[in-house]
Amino acid sequence: MKKLKFFIVSDSVGETAELVAKAAASQFRQDLDTVSMKRFSHIEEKSQLEEIAWLAEQQQAVIVYTLVRSDMRDALIAYCGRRDVQCIDLLGPIMHSIEHVLDERPTEEPGLVRQLDEDYFRKIEAIEFAVKYDDGRDPRGVLNADIVLVGISRTSKTPLSQYLALQRFKVANVPLVPEVEPPAELYEIDPDKCFGLVISPEILNSIRKERLIALGLKDDASYAKVDRIEQEIIHFNKVVNKIGCTVIDVSNRAVEETANVIISKMNSRKFERIRKDLQR
CATH class of the missing domain: 3.40.50.2300 (Response regulator)
Structure with a gap:
């Protein structure tokens, strides 16, 4: 043959x-x-x-x-x-x-197709990273993340992490609860890559009540009460002040808008570092 x-x-x-x-x-x-x-x-x-x-x-x-x-x-x-x-x-x-x-x-x-393929795999890697290090599951992710989000419950940390992952950023998010000490890794990272998410107590009160109802629970639980929310926000402020990170009010912002604010700040800081390096 x-x-x-x-x-x-x-x-x-x-x-x-x-x-x-x-x-x-x-x-x-x-x-x-x-x-x-x-x-x-x-x-x-x-x-x-x-x-x-x-x-x-x-x-x-x-x-x-x-x-x-x-x-x-x-x-x-x-x-x-x-x-x-x-x-x-x-x-x-x-x-x-x-x-x-x-x-x-x-x-x-x-080579343009290969460049597109590499971009696709970067996006998949970022999405997998966001899932793995969602909601503070493994604080080690904080050290390897491009962006770290901190905030109290129901401040859109998870959907924001996923949206930023689609933009190829590796994102870890950490919930802040008064009764739980934040992971030490939060205080070891560059504050410029950390963003605190805050929301008005009134809006969060409404969001949490809806969440409880969706779970089949009564909406008068401590989780949704304004005084509990204000206590959590006080704790949040102590933590972010110690970190020295940027705080973004997400009260009236869609996830896309908050993401754009973060990306804009990240890009501005990157260009500032490049400018300083060139001046040395």
Whole structure:
């Protein structure tokens, strides 16, 4: 049985071309041990393409390629044509069709899909982090977080953590209760990455009553009483003053608005640090 040889050529990693080649080869060789795949990744020079075409001729290999630059695709087609080497362009036809539909030129910048993939995995990692270190479950997360949220119960710490995670921030949140000493890690972190969430007693009173009713409980429990809430806020103020963190009033703010305030402050501080470093 004749062995089938593929040369996978890409200006990025080449995973896409290899998967497509394997899918096609499986229609002829169900035993993929009889199929050879050699990958040529991160190809940037036309001289490299000429050498690959020569090698393909010597080994009677089929070239399957994903090259985003049109001049590189044209060069490989020319080199393969001179040597009677079969070559299959996976990106060119699709890009031509999209260009025609949009009436726009492609950027022709290699590796953009991989950048998008990395961005996706950063987002997933941040979401998993927020879930793992939600509601003070493990105070060790405070030390590794990009952002730390502190506040009394029902100040939107969890939904805010998840929203910020979608923006690729690793967030830990810690509830503050007068009867429980805050974790020591809170006093070890950079105060600039910590944000205290406060809310008016009246609004929180209404929110907590609704919460109790939703749980099938009476709404006159201590948890929802204004004097208890004020006691918690006094404790909250002591803790955030000791940390030295920024305090945000979330009384009349949607989660998105609070997130934007935090992100804006984080970016401002980042640029300020860069400016100071440049002045040194």
